Amino acid sequence: MIFDFDKEIDRYNTSSYKWDEAERMFGEKGVLPMWTADMDFRSPTFIIDAIKRRAEHGIFGYTVKTESYNEAVAGWMKRRHNWNIEKDWICFSPGIAPALSFIVQAFTQPGDKIVIQPPVYYPFSQVVEKNECELVCNPLKFENGKYVMDFDDLRTKLDSQVKLLILCSPHNPGGRVWTKEELIELGEICLEHKVLVVSDEIHFDLIYKDHTHIPFASLSEEFTQNTIVCTAPTKTFNLAGLLTSNIIIPNRHLRETFVETMNKNFLVFMNSFGVAATENAYKYGDEWLDQCIDYLQQNLDFLTNFIESNIKELKVIKPEATYLVWIDCCELGMDDKSLEQFMLKEAKVAPSLGYGFGPGGEGFIRINIGCPRSVLEEGLKRIEKAVNSYTVLKP
Template structure:
C-alpha cells in the first residue's frame, strides 16, 4: 500500500483547481503547484469501490443521512480522538466553511467581535467581514522556531467583549497541534467571559507522533455546551471535491440554530457520492491513513533536511497537517517581491503567506501531500533559485 503514495498521477485536464489553474494564477504553465490543500493521491480503495458501485447503480436521486452513518462517525471520533459523542449531536453540511458561515449568522450579530489567532486560514477573515462582524486578532508569537499563544493578550481581547472565538486545531498554516494545557487555558478563559467557540478541526486525523489531537469540546462539559466542532473526512481522505462535512454540537439550542440556518440557506443536504464516501472512508480507510501519515512524515523529513543548514529559509516543522510554513524573511525582500522571486525564478507555486494575515509577511505555505518525487522537485527548484539566480533585482 505504501507504494500508492509514490505513484505520480497526472491530474492535468481534470478541472483540478491545483493543476489546471496554474497559468491563470501564476502566469506560466511551467510552475509546479504545491499550494491548495488537497492531495495528489488516490483515495482509499474502500472509497473507490463504494463510489464505483454507486456509479454503476446509475441513479443519483436525493440522499439522506441515517443512524448507521451517524454510528460510523461516532465510532471514528471515539477510536481516533477518545471523544464519546452522541449520534444526535451530528449535523451535516457541504463543507466546514459553510457551517462556519451558518454559525456566525446564527449565533452572532452585526458588529459583534470575533477573535482569531493569526496567521490563520483565510476564510476566517472572510466569514467575519462578510457578516459585518469585527475581527479581533490574538497574534501567535514565534520564538525559537515555535508558535505559542499569548494568553495575556487572549484574555484582554475576550475581556473587551468578544462574542465568539474561531479556533483552528490543528492550526493552519503553522501546523501546531494545541496541547491539553493550552486548550484548557483557552477553555477557562472562554468560560470566564462566556465566549462561543467555533472549532475548526478538519485536520484532526493528520497529526504526527508524539502529538495527539484533542477535540476542545471533549475536555469540559460546560465548554462543550458552548462549542461547535467542525469536522470532515475531506482533508483526511482527499475528498474535498465531494463536499461533505459535519458538525458536532451537544447543545440542542445551538444545534437547532445552526441547523435552521443551513435549512434557510438551502445547505442542509450533502450529495449522494459524499454520503457514500464518508461512510466508506470511516469504515475502511484506517490502514490507508496510517500509511499516508508515514509517507507525509518522510516528505516532511526530506524538506527539513534540505533546508536545515540554510540561512535564507527557515523550516518550521509541523506537528499536524501536510502544510509547511516556510520563513523567507531573512532574504530581506518585500512580500510581493518574495512571491515573484519564488514564482518566476524557482517556478514553484506556493500559498501567499499574506493571505493568512499581516503576520504572514515573508512566509509562504507549501503543500507536501504528493509523491516524494514531486516534493524533491519543488524543494530543489527553490534551492537552485536561491543559490544561482540574481536576487538583487527583487530587492528594490
C-alpha cells in the same frame, strides 16, 4: 496491504482547482502548484469502490445521512480520537469554510466581534468581514521555534461585544497540535467571558508521532456545551470535491440554531457520493491513514533536510500536524510582493504566500507536502536553483 504514495498521477484536465487553475490564478505558465490544501494521492480503493457501487445504482436523487453514516462518524471519533459523541450531534455542511460562515450568521449580528488567532487559515477573516462583523486579532507568539497562544492579549480583547472565537486546531499554517493545558486555558477564558468557541479541526487526523490531537469539546462538560467542532474526511482522505463535512454540536440549542440557519439557506441534502465515501472512509480507513501519515513524515524529514543542507536562507517551522509546512523566507530580504513574484517567476513554484494568513505571515510561504516525493523534490530543487541565482546577484 501496502499503499503506494510514490505514484505520480496527472491531475490536469480533471477540473482541478490546484492544477488546472494554477496558470490563471498566478498568471504564470509552468508553475508547480504547491499551494492549496489537497493531496496528490489517490483516495484508497475502498472509497473508490464505494463510489463505483453508488454510481452503478444509477439514480442520484436527494440524499440524506443514514444511521450507518452516523455510526461510522461516531466510531471514527471514538477509535481515532477517544471522543464519545452522540449520533444526533452530527450536522451536515458542504464544507468547513461554508460552515464557519453559517455559524457566524447563526450566532452573531452585524457589528459583533469575532476573535481569530493569526497567522491563520485565511477564510477565517473572510467569513467575519463578509458577514459584517468586526475582526479581532489575537496574534500568536513565536517562541522557541513554535507558535503559542497569547492569553494575556486575549484577555484584554474579550469584551461584551465578542461573541465567537474561531480556533484552528491543529493550527494551519503553523502546524501546532495544541496541548491539553493550552486548550483548557483558552476554554476557561472563553467561558468566563461568555464567548462561543468554534473549533476548526479539519486536520485532526493528520498528526505526527509524539503528538496527540485533543478534540476541544472533549475536555469538559462545560466545554462540550460551549463548543462547535468542525470536522471532515476531506483532508484526511483527499475528498474535498465531494463537499461533505460533519459539524459536531453537542449543545441542543446551538445545534437547532445552526440547523435552522442551514435550512434558511436550503442546505438540507448531501452529495450522494460524499455520503458513500465518508462512511467507507471512517469504517475502513485506519490502515491507509497510518501509512499516509508515515509517508508524510518521510516527506517532512526530506524537506527539512533538503532545506537545511541546500537552502540555508530558508527556515522550516517544523509542523506537529498537517501536510502543510510553514517556511520563513525573511532572510531573503524581500517584501511580500517581491517574494511572491520570485517564487512564481524565478522558482516556477506556486506556494501559498504568508501575508494572506494575516498579521505575522509576512515573509513566509506555506508548502503542501501531500504529494509524491519526486514532486516535492522537484519543487525544492526549483526553489534552490532560484535562491542560489538570487544570492549570487544580490548586492
